[in-house]
Structures are given as structure tokens and as C-alpha cells.
Amino acid sequence: MANEKPTLLQQLRRSEQLFEETGHYQGLTELTNLEADPLQFESFHSRLLSTIISTRETMKYIASSPAVRDFEEFVIGLYTPEGDAIALSSGIMVHVHTLSEFIKFMIKNGYEDNPRIRPGDIFENNEVWAGGVHTPDVMTVIPVFHGAELIAWVGAVAHELEAGTYEGPGMSVLTPDRYGEGLHISAEKVGEDDHFRHDYMLRLRMGLRNANWWILDDKAKLSGCLMVRDALTAIIDEFGLDYYQQATKELIEEGRREFLKRVRTTMVPGTYRGLTMPVHKRSHVPFVHPLAKNDFIDLVRQEMTVTGEGRIELDYEGSTGWSFHPFNCAPGPMNGGFWITLTQLLNYDGRVNDGAYLAVKQYLPEGSIVNANYQGVATSLAWWTLIPIFANVWRLMGISWYARGFTEEILMSTPTCMVGVTGFDQFGGPTGYNNFEMAGESFGARGVADGMDCGSPIWNSEGIQGDAEVWELTGPNVYLGRSFVPDHQGYGRFRGGSGWQSLWMVKGSDVVNVTLSGSGCMNGGVFHKGLFGGYPPAGWKCLWATGTNIADLTARGEKLPSSLEEAERMLLDGTITSEDWYCGPDNQWSPNLREGDLFGVLYYGGAGYGDPLERETPTIEKDLANGLMTTQGARAAYGYTGSDTETEAERDRRRQARLAESVPATEWWEAERARAAAAEVSDMVHHAFARSAKLSDALVTQYKAFWQLDEFPYTETGEPNFSAPAPVGFFYPSSSSRPRPDATAS
Helix, strand or coil: CCCCCCCHHHHHHHHHHHHHHHCCHHHCCCCHHHHHCHHHHHHHHHHHHHHHHHHHHHHCCCCCCHHHHCCCCEEEEEECCCCCEEEECCCCHHHCCHHHHHHHHHHHCCCHHHHHCCCCCEEEECCHHHCCCCCCEEEEEEEEEECCEEEEEEEEEEECCCCCCCCCCCCCCCCCCHHHCCCCCCCEEEEECCEECHHHHHHHHHHCCCHHHHHHHHHHHHHHHHHHHHHHHHHHHHHCHHHHHHHHHHHHHHHHHHHHHHHHHHCCCEEEEEEECCEEECCCCCCCCHHHCCEEECCEEEEEEECCCCCEEEECCCCCECCCCCCCCCHHHHHHHHHHHHHHHHCCCCCCCHHHHCCEEEECCCCECCCCCCCCCCCCCCHHHHHHHHHHHHHHHHHHHHHHCCHHHCECCCCCEEEEEEEECCCCCEEEEEEHHHHHCCCCCECCCCCCCCCCCCCCCCCCCCCHHHHHHHCCEEEEEEEECCCCCCCCCECCCCCEEEEEEECCCCCEEEEEEECCECCHHHCCCCECCCCCCCCCEEEEEECCCHHHHHHCCCCCCCCHHHHHHHHHHCCCCCCEEEEECCCEECCCECCCCEEEEECCCCCCECCHHHCCHHHHHHHHHCCCCCHHHHHHHHCCCCCHHHHHHHHHHHHHHHHHHCCCHHHHHHHHHHHHHHCCCCHHHHHHHHHHHHHCHHHHHHHHHHHCCCCCCCCCCCCCCCCCCCCCCCCCCCCCCCCCCCCCCC
């Protein structure tokens, strides 16, 4: 029929074709509504955005889990019929495009015909193959109809603290594949007539320890989506359907143009290269699946190209292959990591929609850790790869801003640590959760100021710790202390945010295990380097102690430890006795902990910026007064003596020592070339290079060219080259997984 409405798939294909042919979203070379009446256009956008933001504020009072109610790890957004983001609330900006990928997954896999898309339907997903990031991030999406026409989608995402993993929390540290990651909701229709299906609710209750959290969070997300859907009716009544449909397209195209303009204004075209090598150690952990019991480095090579027209392209050619650990990524997680970067660094004062996404590209080598192609791959802790990757991308962008003179834009990130609890709670029921106080961690330095000491992780610019009392109610643990750690920040002209620590005691249960892990496991400096002379942050530590004498100390009225470091000292000097304990930087899965046992974590600080010998005296003295630095630390880091004259003399002495110890780059290259030719590196580094070489001739070519070698010295290790297709039978629509053009990316 000539007047027959095109299907959603036809609309999506047409949109993609128009962009390919014209370079403009939906082929819009002119923004007619914006140009005809800019005030009305801005009023229209404000109505959409204020509706979504106010709805989010209501949602958290319906939700159940601390993740949503207390530290606000959720977001809601509006999407076009084709699945492109129009407007997003505040919250976790990871999901601007992951929701888009989920909607497009359903369209491209024929959901319009089966299971059908009708008014009142509810769809849900946490599946990485359908655009998700990892198991705990659960998406809820509903279609919006005007009469018989689907005119929009509304979607929301919340991070669940417990997703049914065998370790207990939502993010597994030790599982080798997806089959230990917990409950997968794989792009499913889970409700009709604006209500969740009873069988879906039963599935959650049977598959989760803390099902009420997930269920009430789902209801909060659905309520928010319905509120936005109802509000759209009033907005369309006011502006008209034709205006709504045209203006939403223009918002996205305008967002694309403004993003390009921002990049052209603030950054220098060219190619910027970086490398991250997070170290993971698990061979020491007992009772781990054989495939997961190993120590390894995941090498991720990054090449950021800024084009003259303002596009940004990220190329990961040369990265290691995926493996049997939960730190793998697919295009969904990589999109999420990129969107964090776009919204927090480049588009923070622009419109948050898919316009910016149309101005960027990622080239993700198939089979690599950034684009795993095994259908059973684990991704529940993809963040342990994403955080170092995009922290380094932030550094590369900082270099470009510095070159253009926009030092105030420079912002450094921070590694992350995590505490997971599983077992039985103080009320006698099974429990499992991540203590997400890490959402209030410190942040790295800026190009013009110190980093924040608390309140902004890389994945959520509005992150907060949550009340200690809430976490004590959540599980069988009480806080003995939570405090900043002196001298625990990346030093620099501007220092990174100070690290902090928490110490808990098991209370009300005799069956508790904890997982304690840091992103990359080892010192954050391995991949969270400072910039322009700034130091990396100090490393993290964790502690567990079982079979302690805490009850005896309490009965005698003696002092209990109030920090991880104090607990470690008391364990070492015998004040606290224990059947077994650990304190150090390795990922841990504790033995069973009982009433009165201890666990804790000392979080990373942020990376520094600039030469520490240029730090101004008043800022040092302020840190001393606030207890964030000791006098010994101030002298070691900054040459500070308490006297301006003596401090300057000490700094001059150190500058002269630097010159005396330095060597010309050519001499360094000659000495290192011998090591490079002989592969004089650790077994783990050798293994990482060999794994990358299996996937990338480009890495081999670049290595040989830089060191002027005839042979690549890193040989096969005997590990099989794992390679398997993604799940068959459906179409995965990611536009981020497009292959790298032949020698044209730069």
C-alpha cells in the first residue's frame, strides 16, 4: 500500500542511510524549527529535559535498593522510534547509548512481529549482546504510541547491588564465563498493559538473594517511564505532533554540530597514543575455577585521532584477546565508557543526546578484550578494563587541550576499588551485595586545581557514598571507621584527591564471605599515570581477619581499630589476634567470616598534575592543617620544610639532582633497545605481548619499527587462541564495532 506506515526496521534503515549519504542526522541540512523560532525550540527542549529530570527525582523514592535510593545509580531517557537518544536525565551517563543499542537490537531482530511491540508492553535487558554493559545494569524500556503510531521510547537503567552471581554481589571478580555471572535478562518482554508479568516477578524471586531490591527498582523505573509517557501527551498537545517529531530530530542534529564545534575549538587535530596494562592476580585465591586461576596483564593499546572537522576516533588495534575472566568488554560496555568521556569532558554543557555519538567512532578489533566474540564471555566486571582505558583517554584529551591552551578543561580520573559481601544477613536470610560507597571516591587533579577528595567516580559524576547507617542495615556489618588517609594522593603542582579507607566488623552473622578487589589489582600507577610530571596515586589495600579476639577487647573496654591501617598495626603487634588474616594489594576472596571478624579497604587517591616542586606553599599547609598530609609526606613529595627560604633551597637541590641523574633520550633508547630485542621482561609482560601479537600485525610492526628490530621477540606461549563467534540467530546492531579503515584512520 502506498500510504502504509513504514516498519520500525525500515525507519531505522532509512535513518542510517540518510546519515551515510549526507553526514547529517536524518539528512537534516537545515534546522527549520530552530531557525524559525529559537525561543520556542529552547522552550520545547526545556520541557522535555525538566520532565525527565523531575521524574528521576520521584523515582528514587519508589525504589528499594541503596543503589538507587541512596547513591542514585540510575538514569532515565527519551528516545526516537528508531532508538536514538533525544534527552537524558542526570545520573549514570554510561547509558546514553546502551539504551539506544537495546532498542535497536529489538528493532533489528524483528520484535515488531514477534513478540510484537504494543502499547503497554515492557521490555527489559541486562545482556551485553543486546547493548548492556554488565549484569547489574538493568534496563527497562517502554514504547510510546500516539494513536496507532509508535512515536518514542522511554527507558531507564539502574545498577542492582545483587544480580545472583555465585560470589554474591552484582559484579563477579572470579567467574571465568557468563555462566557464573548471575541472572541474565536477555532483551525480553517482561510485562504487558503497564504491569510486569507475574511469572517474571517469580523468576526474580527465585533467582536472586535480595529480590526485593531488583523488583522495587524495576517498579521505580517503570513508574518513571510511565510518568514521562504521560507527560509527552501534554507536551504534544501543546506543541503538536509534527513539531515534536521534527524538533526531536533537530535536537540530535544540533547536538552533533555543537559537538564538532566544541572539538574544533578546544582540541588540536592529530593522533595521540596511549597504553594501559592493568595487572590481575588470581592464582593465590583458593577455590577458583581452573580457567580463572591465573595471573595476567591485559594490554590495551589506544590511538585517539582528532580530525580537522572535529571528529574523534578511538582505535584499539593491538590489544590483547579476550580471556576467561569477567573483565572483558563488548561494544556495549565500550559505548558506555565513551559516553562517560563525552558527557563529563566534552559535552558537559551541551545537549546530552546521540548527536555527539554520531561525531565519534570506535574501532574495536574483533576477538580482543574490547570486543570479545565468544558467546559465553564474562563481562560482569568490564569496568576493570573500562576505567583504565578511559582514564587514559582523558589524559590524551588533556594533552590536546593543553596544546590548544585550554588547561582549565583538563581532568584526571581515579582507579576504583570494590567490596562485595555474601552469606547470611543479620536477619537470617541469604544476602549478597556490593558496598557502593566507592561511588563517593576521590578524583584526579585538574589542570588548574586539586582533585576532589570525595564525590565523583569516573562512571557517575554525581556519585555519593551513601550513609554508613544504610550500609549497616543492608548487611551484617558495622562500621568501625571511615576516614581519609594522609599522604595518599597523586602528588603534583595540583594533587589528586585524597584516598580514604573503611573498616567493618561482621555483626549478626556467622556466615559471611567478602570479595575485595581493585581495578587492575596492582598499583594504580600502572595505568592511572599523572600528567606533565604529576605522580600516580598510591596503591590500594584490603584487609580481612577471621577468628579475631574483638569480642574479648570489647568486653574489657579496650580500644578497637578505627581504620584499616590501625587494624593492620594491631594485628602485627598482637593486640588483635586472629586465626588467619591478610592485608595487601591482591584481589581477595575471604574465608568464612564470623561475628567480630574484620574486613576493610583503603581506596585509591587521584592522579596528580604538573611538577610537585611547583606546588604552592599555602596549598601544602592547608593539607597539613586538614590532616590530609603529614610533615614527612610534605617534605618527601614537595621539598616542604616549613620555611619558604629552606623549601626553595631544597627544591633547587632536587632540580639539580634530576639533571645530574638524567640521560639523553638517545642513550636511554640504546640501553632499552637491547632489553627490547631480548624480551627482558617479566613472564606476565611477555605473555601480554604474545597474546596481542596473535591478533594484531600492527602491534608487531610498530614494536619492530620503534626499536629497529628485524624480529618480534615475544613468542607463542602455548595458550590457545580463544576465538568463537558471538551468539548466533540474531543481529547485533552495534555501530561501534565497525572495522578500522585500511590505513586511513589518521
